[in-house]
Amino acid sequence: MNKQKIGSSLLLLFTAASAAFAVLGVGDVVYDPAAVANLVKQFHQMEQEYAQLVATYQTVRSQYSQMIFMAKMVPTELRARYRTSATSWRNSAATDTYGTTASWTAAINSGLGVEDGYQQATQRLDTYGAALSNVPTEQVDRVKANYATIELTDGANLSTIDLLGRLRANAPQAASAIQNLERDTLSADPSLNSEIAVLNKINAANLVAVRNGQDTNQLLVALAEQQLIDAKRKRDAEASAIHEHIRFVAEERELLRTQTGDPSARMLGYRMP
Numbered sequence: 001m002n003k004q005k006i007g008s009s010l011l012l013l014f015t016a017a018s019a020a021f022a023v024l025g026v027g028d029v030v031y032d033p034a035a036v037a038n039l040v041k042q043f044h045q046m047e048q049e050y051a052q053l054v055a056t057y058q059t060v061r062s063q064y065s066q067m068i069f070m071a072k073m074v075p076t077e078l079r080a081r082y083r084t085s086a087t088s089w090r091n092s093a094a095t096d097t098y099g100t101t102a103s104w105t106a107a108i109n110s111g112l113g114v115e116d117g118y119q120q121a122t123q124r125l126d127t128y129g130a131a132l133s134n135v136p137t138e139q140v141d142r143v144k145a146n147y148a149t150i151e152l153t154d155g156a157n158l159s160t161i162d163l164l165g166r167l168r169a170n171a172p173q174a175a176s177a178i179q180n181l182e183r184d185t186l187s188a189d190p191s192l193n194s195e196i197a198v199l200n201k202i203n204a205a206n207l208v209a210v211r212n213g214q215d216t217n218q219l220l221v222a223l224a225e226q227q228l229i230d231a232k233r234k235r236d237a238e239a240s241a242i243h244e245h246i247r248f249v250a251e252e253r254e255l256l257r258t259q260t261g262d263p264s265a266r267m268l269g270y271r272m273p
Contacts, residue, residue, distance in 0.1 A: 089171040111165030145236050152229050160222045
């Protein structure tokens with residue numbers, strides 16, 4: 001209403017001023033309805049623009065107030081309230097009475113010299129060589145399968161030692177990154193609590209979680225490989241037992257018949273099952 005009164009007053013003032021000029025002989029009274037209508041239209045448009053400007057100001061002010069509220073720090077000492085103690089990695093350790101475990105321990109803590117450390121701490125696996133020809137034909141496949149089990153076990157053990165060594169070697173760097181992330185997260189420094197800084201810390205935390213998940217998966221793969229070899233060992237033992245049972249059933253009568261023969265000949269003809 002005030003704005004309308006002001007507009008009407010201005011219009012009357014303009015009309016009165018024109019009439020006064022005419023009375024004084026300054027000029028004639030000129031009334032242009034189109035010009036007046038255009039002036040009123042412009043004034044009404046200005047009034048709408050002003051209202052829109054006020055609404056925009058209120059919106060921006062509300063957004064600014066919300067940003068100020070979101071930028072406020074938690075009203076407490078973050079380090080004392082949320083900080084937790086980290087569990088440090090511990091390296092493997094063992095006595096070395098006969099000088100056979102030091103290289104193993106060094107390898108499993110660093111991932112270096114894995115093969116040498118493993119060989120020094122385990123019994124050497126010899127080959128049959130020409131002696132394999134002295135093994136009865138029906139036992140050759142079983143001997144080779146048992147030998148393969150030991151070779152596969154050695155390979156899995158070497159891989160596991162290498163993985164554990166590299167994990168332990170990288171542990172200090174990972175712990176340092178997590179500690180820095182914790183320090184920045186619990187910091188009261190405004191520059192570390194801006195929207196971009198918080199998003200960067202969230203991304204860093206996600207990357208640390210992804211790395212840890214990858215390491216966990218590698219450990220699970222190593223354990224699965226060990227279990228697979230154990231399953232092979234059990235399978236080979238069961239297959240060997242079935243094989244011997246089949247042989248016994250097939251040759252039962254002949255074995256019983258030979259029991260009445262020459263004992264010396266039976267001993268020389270005996271073959272380990």
